[in-house]
Amino acid sequence: MNFSQIKQRLSAYERLTRLDKPIGILLLLWPTLWGLWMSASGKPSPVVAWIFVLGTVLMRSAGCVMNDLADMRFDGHVERTRNRPLVTGVVSRTEALLLAAALTLAAFALVLFLNRLTLQMSVLALVLAATYPFTKRFFALPQAYLGIAFGFGIPMAYAAQLSQVPPMAWWLLLANVFWAIAYDTEYAMVDRDDDVKLGLRTAAITFGRYDVFAVMVCYAMMLAILTWVGWQRGLGLYYFAGLTIAACIMVYHYRLIRGRGRDGCFKAFRHNNWVGAAIFVGIAVDLALWPSPGR
Numbered sequence: 084m085n086f087s088q089i090k091q092r093l094s095a096y097e098r099l100t101r102l103d104k105p106i107g108i109l110l111l112l113w114p115t116l117w118g119l120w121m122s123a124s125g126k127p128s129p130v131v132a133w134i135f136v137l138g139t140v141l142m143r144s145a146g147c148v149m150n151d152l153a154d155m156r157f158d159g160h161v162e163r164t165r166n167r168p169l170v171t172g173v174v175s176r177t178e179a180l181l182l183a184a185a186l187t188l189a190a191f192a193l194v195l196f197l198n199r200l201t202l203q204m205s206v207l208a209l210v211l212a213a214t215y216p217f218t219k220r221f222f223a224l225p226q227a228y229l230g231i232a233f234g235f236g237i238p239m240a241y242a243a244q245l246s247q248v249p250p251m252a253w254w255l256l257l258a259n260v261f262w263a264i265a266y267d268t269e270y271a272m273v274d275r276d277d278d279v280k281l282g283l284r285t286a287a288i289t290f291g292r293y294d295v296f297a298v299m300v301c302y303a304m305m306l307a308i309l310t311w312v313g314w315q316r317g318l319g320l321y322y323f324a325g326l327t328i329a330a331c332i333m334v335y336h337y338r339l340i341r342g343r344g345r346d347g348c349f350k351a352f353r354h355n356n357w358v359g360a361a362i363f364v365g366i367a368v369d370l371a372l373w374p375s376p377g378r
Contacts, residue, residue, distance in 0.1 A: 096182060099151060099168045100144035106353050107147065110266065112139045113359025114259045115236030117366055118252060121316065122244040125370025131243050134193045135236060141193070145186035146212045146232075148179050153216035161277040200242040208235045219283045226271070226286040230263030231256065251312060258308040265301035265333075266355040268294060269340055272348040295341055302333040309362065318369050325365015329358045 097103050115135050119127040151158065151169045155176070158164035168174040174182075187209065194205040211232035218225035234256045241252040264286055271278065271287035272294060278285050290297040306326055313322045336354060339347040 095168045095173045099148055099174055099179065099182065100186070101147045102144060106356055108140055108143050109356045110263075110359060111143050111233050111236065112136065113356075113363050114234045114255070114262075115139055115240055116363050117255060118237035118240030119244065120363070120366050120370060121251065121255065122241040125367065127240075127244060131197065131240075134196060135240060135243070138190045138193045139236060141186050141190040142208070142212060145183050145190065146215070148183040148186070149213055150216040152176065152179055152183070157281050157283065160281055161274055163274055163277075197243045198246055200246055200248075201239055204235070204239050204242055204248075208232075208239065211235055219285065221284070223284050223289045224264070224286050225284065226264040226267040227260055229267055230260030233263050234259030251316065254308055254312050258305045258312070261301045261305040261308070262355070262358070265298045265305065266352050266358075268298050268301070269336070269348045269352040269355075272340065272343060273345050273352070295337070295343070298340060299333070299337055302330075302336075306330055306333075318366070319373050321369035321372065322365045325361045325363075325368075328361040328365075332358050332361065 101107055119132055119135060151167055154164070155169050158167050159170045164170065169176065169179055191205065191209075194202050211228075215225070215228055215232050218228045222228060237255045237259065238248045238252040241248045268286040268290065271285035275285070275287045278288060286297070287294050306329065309326055310323070313326070332354065336351040339351040339354070
């Protein structure tokens with residue numbers, strides 16, 4: 084295999100793992116960072132933080148490969164996914180299986196440096212990531228399952244930092260579930276016509292003509308839970324400023340999705356990176372500027 088062929092293979096693997104589209108990594112990373120900073124009162128262990136960041140990249144990449152393996156027979160019929168490497172045959176099923184296994188093993192190797200509770204929880208995290216693609220076959224709201232899978236880094240972060248998972252971690256996870264339903268419904272609105280033809284189930288189909296309303300309700304529930312978490316945690320002005328900025332971004336998303344156009348819905352989905360970022364910056368700045376033993 085010459086250099087040109089190697090370059091083509093690497094490019095195909097990059098597209099298969101979506102490393103060329105980092106929005107998924109960011110949507111997975113932000114809630115994990117919320118958990119890391121909250122659990123450590125703004126001063127997470129640098130080693131633990133790097134393990135979680137690298138683990139997030141590896142597991143999101145592995146999850147994309149697992150998703151494409153599960154959806155091979157559907158992706159060719161969907162406009163947005165018909166050119167994915169597995170569909171076009173650029174990457175074989177065997178190659179994809181080996182790549183998913185290698186990425187998963189690499190992520191698991193990182194967790195070995197953490198405590199036993201985090202190691203045990205990582206097994207459940209893998210099960211969630213591996214089974215999510217199949218929920219679209221039978222579950223009317225697979226986006227809720229995605230929210231658990233994408234947010235499981237939150238309780239794992241608490242486990243890694245505190246060797247326990249307090250109720251606060253599960254409240255943060257619940258907030259992430261509502262957020263995932265919101266942003267992934269926007270994503271599903273892009274593919275709704277194709278998904279209906281294929282008999283798949285998504286929140287966009289389940290909510291029907293109430294899809295936009297449901298997205299905004301889920302955003303509101305997320306903000307309500309995070310407001311309560313902040314109050315319980317004793318967080319201050321900067322945290323709530325972050326939530327306010329996130330709320331303003333969500334209002335902008337309403338303007339993008341109310342017409343249900345593909346481009347607007349996809350733009351709103353991608354724009355959720357800024358929602359997660361605003362909330363994280365609020366957490367980080369608040370804990371950095373107003374540290375106290377009780378926080």
